[in-house]
Amino acid sequence: MKSNKLQTFVLLVFVAIFAVNFHAQTGNSALSAIKTVVIDPGHGGKDPGCLGSSTQEKIVCLAMALKLGDMIKKNYPDIKVIYTRDKDVFVELDDRAKIANKSNADLFICIHANAASATAEGTETFVLGLHRTESQQKIAERENSAIYLEDDKGEKYKDFDLSPDAIIARQIQLSVFLDQSISFATKLQTEFGKIGRYDRGVKQAGFIVLYKTTMPSVLIETGFLTNPKDQKFLMADETQNMMSNSMFAAFEKYKNELEGIVVLPNSQNGKTEKNNNQKVYSENKDKVEFKVQIETSEKPISLTDTRFLGLEMEEYKQDNLFKYTTGKFVNDAKSANVYKNELRNKGFQHAFVVAFLNGERINLEKALKLAEK
Secondary structure, eight states, X not given: OHHHHHHHHXXXXXXXXXXXXXXXXXXXXXXXXXXXXXXXXXXXXTBOOSBOSSOBHHHHHHHHHHHHHHHHHHHOTTSEEEESOSSSOOOOHHHHHHHHHHTTOSEEEEEEEEOOOTTOOXXXXXXXXXXXXXXXXXXXXXXHGGGGGSTTTTGGGTTOOOSHHHHHHHHHHTHHHHHHHHHHHHHHHHHHHHTTOOEEEEEEEOOHHHHHOOSOEEEEXXXXXXXXXXXXXXXXXXXXXXXXXHHHHHHHHHHHHHTTOEXXXXXXXXXXXXXXXXXXOOSSSOOEEEEEEEEEESSOOOTTOGGGTTOOEEEEEETTEEEEEEEEEETOHHHHHHHHHHHHHTTOTTOEEEEEETTEEEOHHHHHHHHHO
């Protein structure tokens, strides 16, 4: 009898320990805004990409991509990292996008190198959009030209529409992701600037691979292989590490921003620490309101539309688009992020946190810093 009671007690203890561990693991996972990242090294195999005097685009891109992936895996083992290629093989543009879409990636990072005159230098990061200059158009055309190396010589793309109207329509369709793509692209350029790279800015162009992905997506042009100085920088292992470190730093800041985490300098020891405490309230009228955006539309939607599942909604207009938020968390980004995860579980898979100050939407990183004060 005593033996049975002891066995029962041991079983209950085991179940309790399992439940606590399971809750801790699933709880941490649920708070992660990024669960899967797809890294796409440009070109490969029979497609060398841009040519320098001493290297090829496909080689330097793969090296930096693998380094970036290793950093993410090491620092965030719960995040799944998928490469469109991890060796020197040819992958069709359409397949690169399919890999990202089928894996339900939360972020798509496409890594390339550029070509122009011998004096052109620096980094630039693209999101999907209309090119503003002839040089932007040429970059997109060059990267898109990889389709002619595919087995069907690009036949599958013959009816593919990259006209301005089609790109605008696609931007509207993916507008939930555009803000996030631009946010990540901006962080990338900032980090590249910190290691002395010439900043060519965040730009838009009609890249097929960005057009076909259905998540926040960027295409990084890491430098010009036609510039001897840039080529040397992109070829050396040490400076490849610098570029990959910069990409990882931008990734980490982007991830923290989505999750409502602010990294503040610790003045006592010079290190950084994560601060999730958003409970400081002020009597000042200038309070930061965190909300969760779940819908974007070219036309206004009734706040009682059935697609909102009875949620209390608010509307704001930005860039000629109507955007819809729910929830209001004053100086409390942590609670907004928890609510965002609840909404994703309810089917609003692309919900994300936005911030407002005195009725105007503001950059989330700025909002987090203001809420900390």
